[in-house]
Amino acid sequence: MHVTLYRKYRPKDFEEIAGQREIVKTLKSSLRSEKISHAYLFTGPRGLGKTTIARLIAKGVNCLAHDTITDEPCNKCDNCLAINEGSFIDMIEIDAASNRGIDEIRQIKEKINYQPSNGRKKIYIIDEAHMLTKEAFNALLKTLEEPPEHVIFILATTEPDKILPTIISRCQRYDFKSVLYEEMKERLKYIVDQENIIIDEDVYEIIYESASGGMRDSISILERLMITCYEEEITTEKCEQILGITSTKKMKNFLDKILKKDIRETIKKLDEYWLESLEVEMFFKDFAKYCKNLISKNELAIEEGLDIIGSIYESLNKFKYEEDKRLVGYVIVNNILNPKKQIEIQEKIIEKEVEKIVSIDKNENNGIIENISLSLEEIQNKWSDIVNEAKKVKITFSAFLRDAKPYKVDKNILYIGFNKESSYSKESMEKKDYKEPFLEIVRKKIHPKIYVHYTINDNEGDKSIKNEKNLGQRVEDFFSGKIL
Numbered sequence: 228m229h230v231t232l233y234r235k236y237r238p239k240d241f242e243e244i245a246g247q248r249e250i251v252k253t254l255k256s257s258l259r260s261e262k263i264s265h266a267y268l269f270t271g272p273r274g275l276g277k278t279t280i281a282r283l284i285a286k287g288v289n290c291l292a293h294d295t296i297t298d299e300p301c302n303k304c305d306n307c308l309a310i311n312e313g314s315f316i317d318m319i320e321i322d323a324a325s326n327r328g329i330d331e332i333r334q335i336k337e338k339i340n341y342q343p344s345n346g347r348k349k350i351y352i353i354d355e356a357h358m359l360t361k362e363a364f365n366a367l368l369k370t371l372e373e374p375p376e377h378v379i380f381i382l383a384t385t386e387p388d389k390i391l392p393t394i395i396s397r398c399q400r401y402d403f404k405s406v407l408y409e410e411m412k413e414r415l416k417y418i419v420d421q422e423n424i425i426i427d428e429d430v431y432e433i434i435y436e437s438a439s440g441g442m443r444d445s446i447s448i449l450e451r452l453m454i455t456c457y458e459e460e461i462t463t464e465k466c467e468q469i470l471g472i473t474s475t476k477k478m479k480n481f482l483d484k485i486l487k488k489d490i491r492e493t494i495k496k497l498d499e500y501w502l503e504s505l506e507v508e509m510f511f512k513d514f515a516k517y518c519k520n521l522i523s524k525n526e527l528a529i530e531e532g533l534d535i536i537g538s539i540y541e542s543l544n545k546f547k548y549e550e551d552k553r554l555v556g557y558v559i560v561n562n563i564l565n566p567k568k569q570i571e572i573q574e575k576i577i578e579k580e581v582e583k584i585v586s587i588d589k590n591e592n593n594g595i596i597e598n599i600s601l602s603l604e605e606i607q608n609k610w611s612d613i614v615n616e617a618k619k620v621k622i623t624f625s626a627f628l629r630d631a632k633p634y635k636v637d638k639n640i641l642y643i644g645f646n647k648e649s650s651y652s653k654e655s656m657e658k659k660d661y662k663e664p665f666l667e668i669v670r671k672k673i674h675p676k677i678y679v680h681y682t683i684n685d686n687e688g689d690k691s692i693k694n695e696k697n698l699g700q701r702v703e704d705f706f707s708g709k710i711l
């Protein structure tokens with residue numbers, strides 16, 4: 228039978244528990260001094276060792292190698308072995324998640340007065356205790372008020388807020404914390420040594436990040452890596468590949484370019500990754516995390532690191548509706564290296580879209596670009612007429628166009644702006660079902676060769692739009708004379 232790595236390495240002694248130092252210390256000393264409570268409440272995220280520690284208490288209380296209760300169970304006597312196996316007759320484990328518990332609690336109440344069969348005390352472990360029904364809780368409450376001397380209750384929960392305060396007040400409470408990196412690494416290293424695996428040092432950090440501080444999850448991830456890399460070294464590259472994480476090497480190279488403040492080289496790098504089908508948003512989020520880790524290891528100056536992380540999140544948020552993710556990548560690079568030029572690169576996006584539309588226009592007109600002499604004012608005057616006409620075609624136009632405003636005409640393109648809050652309207656207008664009939668109306672009312680383009684305009688956007696002179700030139704300057 229295949230035993231999962233987690234079960235194989237489930238701690239058999241308090242010393243093997245990763246993290247939870249304070250809890251372990253307190254419980255050990257209370258076992259040693261035989262000052263144990265009749266009810267415990269263990270809270271905290273899953274996979275931190277709550278039920279493992281509950282079993283350790285069961286062993287400490289029932290180990291036959293000692294005359295009394297002990298904090299160092301032998302793991303050899305019948306009781307210890309049975310508890311390790313989960314087959315000890317005086318240890319009753321109830322999973323409240325799969326079983327809401329009223330029958331079990333009733334059974335507990337019926338049998339609670341019987342002396343333990345093989346041990347000193349009966350241990351009732353109720354996992355996911357918050358899932359118990361109200362009736363079960365009430366039944367449990369009465370038992371907790373006056374439990375017999377030979378009984379210990381251990382309640383474990385991931386959601387202590389759902390436990391009745393009257394229950395909590397009758398228990399000794401321990402809040403389990405996420406495991407620290409060094410603590411997790413130490414435990415994983417032990418397993419790695421036992422299993423004779425060869426593993427890159429950096430892999431531990433990746434596992435830690437992926438497991439978000441959960442010990443059980445970290446062991447599951449290690450197991451997955453072991454299975455996939457069967458009898459081969461677990462390298463950082465393989466690990467990143469298996470877990471679908473942006474490679475550290477890529478991020479390191481990218482950071483090198485950024486730290487050299489070479490915008491051209493950084494963009495070149497980004498393009499290179501893009502061609503390897505990098506997912507821009509994912510990459511920058513991983514990159515932000517990577518920088519965060521370097522800061523915490525003092526390998527990246529805190530101001531510099533925070534600037535990078537800040538620029539990334541600000542831009543990702545600002546351009547979450549922009550479809551051309553590669554351009555968003557350029558914006559991020561620019562914001563990191565050149566925060567003052569932010570507005571210019573935003574214009575680059577607009578410019579690129581103009582090119583796109585103009586090229587469609589070119590094809591349709593056999594290479595002749597129509598330069599229509601239309602004033603914005605003229606269009607603005609006709610705007611309510613256009614909207615009314617649209618409403619007749621589809622009533623939903625009135626909702627989508629409520630906040631829309633024509634703000635610019637360039638060549639034969641009419642720009643219609645939406646504010647940030649109306650991004651849904653903008654997206655709707657861009658859909659074929661709305662885009663085409665609306666274009667038809669605009670063409671009928673204004674000019675048969677006109678195109679419509681929708682944008683989101685925030686305040687900065689407005690500024691950049693007003694300042695439209697020599698847009699192309701400034702974008703060119705920005706990329707040192709080369710439009711990418």
Ligand SMILES: [Zn+2]
Nearest residue numbers: 290301304307
């Ligand atoms: Zn023992």
